[in-house]
Amino acid sequence: MLESRRKSMALFITLxxxxxxxxxxxxxxxxxxxxRNGILLFLGVLMLAFIITGVVLNTIFLVREIxxxxxxxxxINAVTHELKTPVASIRLYLETLQTRAVxxxxxxxxxxxxxxxxxxxxATIEQVLRTGRMGQSGPKLNLTNIEINALVEECLERxxxxxxxxxxxxxxxxxxxxxxxxxxxxxxxxxxxxxxxAVKYSGSTAKIVVETAVVDDTFVTLRVRDQGPGLExxxxxxxxxxxxxxxxxxxxxxxxxxxxLYIVRAVAKQHGGRAWAESEGPGHGSTFVLxxxxxx
Amino acid sequence: xxxxxxxxDEHHLADGLRFNLEAExxxxxxxxxxxxxxxxxxAPSPPFDVVMLDVMLPGIDGFTVIGELRQKxxxxxxxxxxxxxxxxxxxxxxxAGADDYLTKPFELAxxxxxxxxxxxxxxxxxxxxxxxxxxxxxxxxxxxxxxxGEISVDFDRLELCVRGKVFPLTLMEANLLRYLIAHExxxxxxKAMLEDVWGLHEDTDTRAIDNFIVRLRRYIExxxxxPRHLLTVRGVGYRFVAAPE
Numbered sequence: 001m002l003e004s005r006r007k008s009m010a011l012f013i014t015l016x017x018x019x020x021x022x023x024x025x026x027x028x029x030x031x032x033x034x035x036r037n038g039i040l041l042f043l044g045v046l047m048l049a050f051i052i053t054g055v056v057l058n059t060i061f062l063v064r065e066i067x068x069x070x071x072x073x074x075x076i077n078a079v080t081h082e083l084k085t086p087v088a089s090i091r092l093y094l095e096t097l098q099t100r101a102v103x104x105x106x107x108x109x110x111x112x113x114x115x116x117x118x119x120x121x122x123a124t125i126e127q128v129l130r131t132g133r134m135g136q137s138g139p140k141l142n143l144t145n146i147e148i149n150a151l152v153e154e155c156l157e158r159x160x161x162x163x164x165x166x167x168x169x170x171x172x173x174x175x176x177x178x179x180x181x182x183x184x185x186x187x188x189x190x191x192x193x194x195x196x197x198a199v200k201y202s203g204s205t206a207k208i209v210v211e212t213a214v215v216d217d218t219f220v221t222l223r224v225r226d227q228g229p230g231l232e233x234x235x236x237x238x239x240x241x242x243x244x245x246x247x248x249x250x251x252x253x254x255x256x257x258x259x260x261l262y263i264v265r266a267v268a269k270q271h272g273g274r275a276w277a278e279s280e281g282p283g284h285g286s287t288f289v290l291x292x293x294x295x296x
Numbered sequence: 297x298x299x300x301x302x303x304x305d306e307h308h309l310a311d312g313l314r315f316n317l318e319a320e321x322x323x324x325x326x327x328x329x330x331x332x333x334x335x336x337x338x339a340p341s342p343p344f345d346v347v348m349l350d351v352m353l354p355g356i357d358g359f360t361v362i363g364e365l366r367q368k369x370x371x372x373x374x375x376x377x378x379x380x381x382x383x384x385x386x387x388x389x390x391x392a393g394a395d396d397y398l399t400k401p402f403e404l405a406x407x408x409x410x411x412x413x414x415x416x417x418x419x420x421x422x423x424x425x426x427x428x429x430x431x432x433x434x435x436x437x438x439x440x441x442x443x444x445g446e447i448s449v450d451f452d453r454l455e456l457c458v459r460g461k462v463f464p465l466t467l468m469e470a471n472l473l474r475y476l477i478a479h480e481x482x483x484x485x486x487k488a489m490l491e492d493v494w495g496l497h498e499d500t501d502t503r504a505i506d507n508f509i510v511r512l513r514r515y516i517e518x519x520x521x522x523p524r525h526l527l528t529v530r531g532v533g534y535r536f537v538a539a540p541e
Contacts, residue, residue, distance in 0.1 A: 077352075077380065081352050081380075083379075084379035084399075084400045084401060085309065085400060088309060088379070088401035088402065091402075091403075092313070092401075092402075093312050095404040096315060096316055096404065100316070110312075113308050116308070117308055253354035253355070
């Protein structure tokens with residue numbers, strides 16, 4: 001399906017490009033034949049510029065729309081998978097417990113698995129709902145004072161438990177104690193998303209450094225540095241777009257909805273801060289930064 | 297023991313399936329990528345009877361895996377198990393060569409029944425291919441008729457002739473009778489009859505056999521209440537005796 005759509009996309013791009021080419025040839029030919037009729041020539045130039053701009057804009061719009069559609073399809077597939085897989089798993093274990101004789105140790109293991117799956121399910125649901133809320137105009141923030149170091153500690157602890165990461169794989173060097181004014185749920189979600197991503201994309205050899213620091217006395221930055229696969233320059237901005245997921249082998253290996261970083265950036269904007277990514281290129285790891293204004 | 301290959305990258309699901317299938321006496325092997333599945337299944341004589349294949353796998357997806365298997369002549373029965381339930385996806389699975397398609401979440405009983413059905417179909421096909429009846433060699437074919445006492449059976453025409461009277465038999469009655477005759481003199485368990493004649497397994501009610509025996513006795517026996525040919529073996533099943541003393 002994807003391939004056929006790519007083909008049709010290529011067709012339209014080629015069509016647009018060849019149209020522009022034809023117009024240029026016609027125009028140059030016309031100029032060579034009628035260079036004397038000055039005013040007509042001038043009008044012609046204007047008209048032509050107008051037409052070319054129209055065609056170019058049209059082509060750009062078309063390409064964008066198709067890309068968005070593709071991403072939307074991929075998103076629906078990913079969310080379907082993320083919602084149904086844990087349900088399937090929980091259901092399977094419940095049916096097993098209902099129909100078979102299961103010894104005590106196995107029973108305990110099954111309960112643990114079911115709890116983990118329900119957590120995963122809840123996380124996906126919350127992410128989708130949060131994205132829905134972000135899309136609404138004039139979101140109401142429930143502002144409180146947040147001590148950023150404590151929040152990061154809390155998120156790290158949660159990530160360690162959730163992904164079974166050893167203590168030293170997730171290193172934290174806290175800066176001076178800083179308070180920000182923000183919506184606790186949203187800021188927590190943003191911080192957790194950054195840490196989760198670092199763990200998920202690092203694979204089994206996770207070595208992640210999280211640090212907070214104060215910049216210019218006005219901002220506090222949270223940097224999450226991983227030694228994962230790194231990012232191309234062209235991807236550094238795109239990864240924050242809604243539904244966008246890095247292409248290639250890795251994206252298929254790591255399950256996700258394409259919403260995590262979108263939420264991070266949206267939360268940053270809502271709180272008057274910003275979020276960005278840094279990477280020296282593929283294979284060199286990447287650093288994600290969340291910058292929020294501090295309360296003085 | 298039947299051998300299942302599970303291709304599933306969600307470890308919780310794979311572990312749950314393994315537990316259940318092992319409880320059902322299957323031998324289970326789990327891999328978590330399409331590449332690993334292809335490597336195992338395209339090796340000469342892979343040690344599996346049936347495959348459960350997920351679609352969304354890291355690396356190559358399940359559709360590609362099944363397509364490649366079929367293209368390379370690996371026709372092992374395959375059940376696709378996936379969260380994608382859009383008709384396009386289901387059709388794509390079947391077009392690629394899947395034998396059955398089940399969407400997550402699924403009912404355990406349904407999954408087990410489908411797995412059994414796939415295996416049964418395959419066993420029937422293998423049996424048909426191996427049985428001499430399928431070949432041209434007329435001499436080695438099983439007898440189309442059998443006679444004992446004053447009774448004769450024509451398996452071809454599904455007819456039973458008892459002391460000059462002709463009774464029509466249903467296909468299953470004829471098959472059951474043929475099976476009992478083949479084991480003449482030996483006790484045959486209800487379970488064996490269900491498995492070998494009906495191709496069914498386990499939880500089917502084995503009492504279903506008894507109704508067939510009652511009917512056969514009505515045809516064959518002088519006095520169905522004191523049978524001489526179709527004897528009950530208590531706690532086991534039945535025994536056919538061609539020439540009772």
